[in-house]
Amino acid sequence: MTTGGSGMKLYYFETINGKKACAVAKYLESPVEYVRIDLSKGEHKAPDFLAVNPNGKIPALEDGDVRLWESNAIMCHLARKAKSELWPTDPAKQIEVLKWLSWNSEHFTRQAGTLYFNYLVKPKFGLGVPDEKATEEAIGLARQFAAVLDRALEGRTFLLGDHLTVADFAVSVTLPYAEAIRLPIEGFDNIARWQSLLDEIPAWREPFPSLQAAAA
Known part of the structure; x- marks a missing residue:
């Protein structure tokens, strides 16, 4: 169920939010212990996990006395702790990162997430079966917000210019x-070009620890 060993534990499953947290941890080579929470077995509802994240969702992070949920917060915490420019030191750029994180949660990935849930989850x-009305609406809005992103x-x-951020x-x-x-x-x-650049990053292509390692 776990792999690695440190003062930090990163609870994950192979979902899009789990991918964000694991990709950043892997990219930064963060000293985290990966703990796989199998949603199909209801492990996210176990009392031990609910003590970490009362929402019963992944990802979640334990770092000493700090318990974090929400993938965006976890990414920012790991980057700041590593002193990485994935979380910029410039306050103005930090606000720019927050703008994109908020926009994404409320607009682009909000709609894409509806499609992900209906067609994959x-x-x-x-x-x-997929909810036809929900997917039709999400496709239209996703295209609208994809145009903004493009x-x-x-x-x-990258989104902030020449350097990669969370x-x-x-x-x-x-x-x-x-x-x-x-x-x-x-x-x-522009989205296609940007996606190609991100696909060159090993931690983004393969963010999750192997199941064999996670079971060790």
Whole structure:
């Protein structure tokens, strides 16, 4: 169930929010102990885990007396602790990161997450057929917000310019599943270029510890 050993424990499962936290931890080579919480077995509802995250969701992080939930907060905490520019030292850039994290949660990945849930999660966990009305609305809104993202990336390597931040990890999290979840990003050349750059990062391509290691 766990791998590694340190004062930090990162609780995860192979979902998009789990991917964000694990990718940043792996990218930073953070000294975390990975603890896999198997959602299919209801481990997120166990009292021991609820003591860490009363919401009963992953990811979650224990760092000494600090208990964090929400993938965005965990990414920022790991980056700040590592003194990495994934969380910029410039206060103005920190606000820019927060803008993208908030925009993503409320707009782009909010809609993409609906598609991810309907087309990937529902079949995997036997939760029924996709909600046609919800997916149709999400596809339309996702395309609207993809256009905003594409314009923002014009002339930029990453969301904040030339350097990678946690905002890139957050906003791009559903792109690898675009075809499977019918995410409408066709024709957005800046998004495609940005996605290709991110795909070159090993921690982003393979963020999760192997199941064999996690069981050790």
